[in-house]
Amino acid sequence: MIAHQENNLKLKEKLTQVYGVAVDEIRCEGCLSDAPFFFCKVCSIKSCTQEKKIAGCFQCDDFPCKIIDEFAFPVARQVMLRSVPAWKKLGTEQWMAEEEKRYSCPHCGCKLFRGVKRCRNCKEEVALDGE
Ligand SMILES: [Zn+2]
DSSP: OHHHHTTOHHHHHHHHHHHTOOGGGOOOOOTTSSSOOGGGSSOHHHHHHHHHTOSSGGGOTTOSOHHHHTOSOHHHHHHHHHHHHHHHHHOHHHHHHHHHHHTBOTTTOOBOOTTOSBOTTTOOBOOOTTO
């Protein structure tokens, strides 16, 4: 989503290698938009929240369920297991502020991605403990 928002061609090219899709398919307007990323058009978590008519796992008493346990990307699963209980506890506004702070480089303020060890902008090391 950030690569799309910033129209960051260098980053888009890197992501084509990760996802095996063309550069013009590296675009995302967010999970809840009508134009999510290619792979996220079909998402078991999104389908579940739509069926339950909730905005996200933070509103679900069954979290963490089988869908989370079986989610294919370990880093994403780790992030969900940390962040969803925090979202429940803090409420959306405070949780978003804390997540934005967590995923901003402490040296230059650049937005960081899950799983990174270094800031792509200033190249300083960053520590996203427990994601
Ligand atoms: Zn930085």
